[in-house]
Amino acid sequence: MSDTSTLDRPPLAPASPAAPQVPELPVAAVRQALLDRTEIALLDLREEDPYAQEHPLWAANLPLSRLELDAWDRIPRRDTLVVLFGTHDGHDLVPLAAARLAALGYTRVHALAGGLEGWKTAGGEVFRDVNVPSKSFGEWVEHHRHTPSLPAEEVQALIDGRADVVVVDARRFDEYRTMSIPGATSVPGAELVLRIAELAPDPKTRVIVNCAGRTRSIIGTQSLVNAGIPNPVAALRNGTIGWLLAGQTLDHGAERRAPSVVQAHTAATARQRAQAVADRAGVRRTTLADLPALSPADRTVYRLDVRTPEEYEAGHLPGFASAPGGQLVQETDHHAPVRGARIVLDDSDGVRAPMTASWLAQMGWEVYLLEGVDAAGRSTAGAWKKPQPDTPAVRTVNPVALAGWLEVARQDPAAVQVLDFTNSANHVMGHVPGAWFAIRAQVADALRAVPAARRYVATCGSSLLARFAAQDLREALDALGSDAEVLVLEGGNAAWAAAGLPLEAGDARLATPRTDRYRRPYEGTDAPRSAMQAYLDWEFGLVAQLGRDGTHHFQVI
Structure with missing residues (x-):
């Protein structure tokens, strides 16, 4: 072992505990x-x-x-x-x-x-x-509430005619920046009822809500309808997909955001409306003092802060994870995979949590609003720190030392091979030169694609996943009868870049296919038009699928 690697840790432990018979x-x-x-x-x-x-x-x-x-x-x-x-x-x-x-x-x-x-x-x-419970729920809402919508051609005509219209994009800001309707303003779904009066103070102003496809357009529009705002409201039918299929042009890199300051009188009105919607949906209330009673040993309780990520990181309640409300409704299966669990929501305005909770309740969740929280109680700063087990003990190599090894490998490829276990999108954007993309659960497949080496270095974005992957790599090498060394790049790809070392882009070296992420037909403008239309056709069929499935418990107010 070279003295450029860390030697003061024990050897890798077995990656796979003995698997008992699974009932x-x-x-x-x-x-x-x-x-x-x-x-x-x-x-x-x-x-x-x-x-x-x-x-x-x-x-x-x-x-x-x-x-x-x-x-x-x-x-x-x-x-x-x-x-x-x-x-x-x-x-x-x-x-x-x-x-x-x-x-x-x-x-x-x-x-x-x-x-x-x-x-x-x-x-x-x-x-x-993906996110099928939420997407099928959106179709269920439109089917039962006949949520108003306008086709892309009519919205384009309103814009071209300089009509009194405001277009708001209900997706995350990063999605909005990627592609948006010309002139649209970013207002993520949970922010709509809170901030719409600042954008459209005249009740005669028409409000158009869009997303990439259908779900967040429908939920955003119906949120404003349910809250009783006086403006005429409609969804952009089929979102940016519908816009492209109509042959119209999208903006890229837009920066328009809703005003961050909400006037006291509009905030009070929004609060009253949101609380009324939550009551109609059967949302329950709780306090910090009562939370322990809601969390007995036999119940799962997800505690979620639905404000913006920036507000969350500035200060949140201990034990509450960040789940911006619009995305929570869109990605409920990710945030709360235990069906039947309880969900407790917090905000700082009495608008975003009630509106989010109203949708979760209609999706069949037992959901509570946290009330009576003193602002000083939101004293935990920074991003959410996920609970995780201790990482395995591994041998490591620092970026500068690995760079030296890779220089040697130019003449002797068997000297070292780098396996990158980050997600494939990040790998394509930039990775250690010569590194092979690999999926951790398919490491044995990866070794069949990567040239044999005397030393393998596992990496990922931060080195966290790589530390677990190194165990699997060791086992797979043992199964092949190889005594090659296995190490982890200290700090992962981030440390490599921070050291000023060059990154390589592209997907020229795929040791496993890029199946770690499903390419959404609505993600960009380069998806085939046939795939976009097929996606819309799929969404149109979701209500019938819900009827055949029968486990959804969806109800609408």
Whole structure:
């Protein structure tokens, strides 16, 4: 071992604890739990792309690759009923995942009997895409409330005719900056009722709400309708997809945001309206003093702050994670994968939490508003720190030393190979020169694609995932009879860049396919128009799928 690596840590521990026989839970029992609203986490262990191809409505995606990093945060109660399924190339991922969850302290881990095929054979409905509970709910809302909308051509005519109209984009700001309707202002979904009066103080001003596709346009528009704002409101039908399919041009890099200051009288009106909507939806109230009573040992409680990320980082309640309200409604399966759990929401204005809670309640969640919080209580600053287990002990190499090794590898490729376990989008944007992209759960496949070496270095964005991946890499090398060294790049790709070392872009070296992320048809302007239309057609069919599935518990006010 070279003296440029860290030697004061013990050797790598085995990556895979012995996998006991995993008890199975029949499909009928899983379905009954969903119907009864008892707590259950139905988890698809595959990467995001295969997950997006087909899965049950309430199956949350928790890839085997990230199990140790995300489990404690997303499934906080260790005796939650957890049901697993997922295969890769015919290999069952459940036994290894169950063993890892057991090592993390989970005590009620089961396999879905028959896996995904068993679900389908039993008559279970399967859904395509991601965030399906939220997207299907949006279609349910429009179907039952006939949410007003206008086609792209009519909205373009209003803009061209300089009509009294305000276009607001209900997505995250980064999505808005990527592509937006010309002249639109970024107002993420949970901010709409709070801030719309500042943008459209004249009740005669028409308000158009858009997103990339349909869901956030529908929910944003219906939020304003439910809150009773006096302005005429409509969704941009089919969002930026509809805009492109109509042959119209989008803006890129826009920076328009809603006013950050809300006047006292408009804030008071918005608060009154939001609280009334929450009451109609059956949202419950609680206080900090009563939270322990809501959190007995046998109940999962997600505590979420629905304000903007900037407000959250400036100061939030201890134990509350950041979940901006519009995205929480859009990505409920990510923030709360335990169906049947309780959700408690906090804000600082009495508008964003009630509006968000009203939608969660209509989606069948038991949701509470936190009331009576003193602003001084939001004293925890910074980003949310996810609960995670200790990282494995690993040998490491610093960026400068690795750069030296890579110089040697120019003449002797067997000297070192770098495997990058970051997500594929980040890998494409920039990685250690010569590094191979690899998915952690497919490390054995990766080794078949990467030239053999005497030394392997695992990296990722921060080195956190790489420390777990290094264990899997060691096991895979042992299985091949290789005694090659395994190390982790200290600080990962971020440390490499911070050291002023060059980055390489592109996907020329893929040791595994980029299945870690599903390419959404609405993400950019370069998606095939046929894929965009197919996505809209899929959304139009979701109401019928909900009827066949029968486990949704959706109701609208």
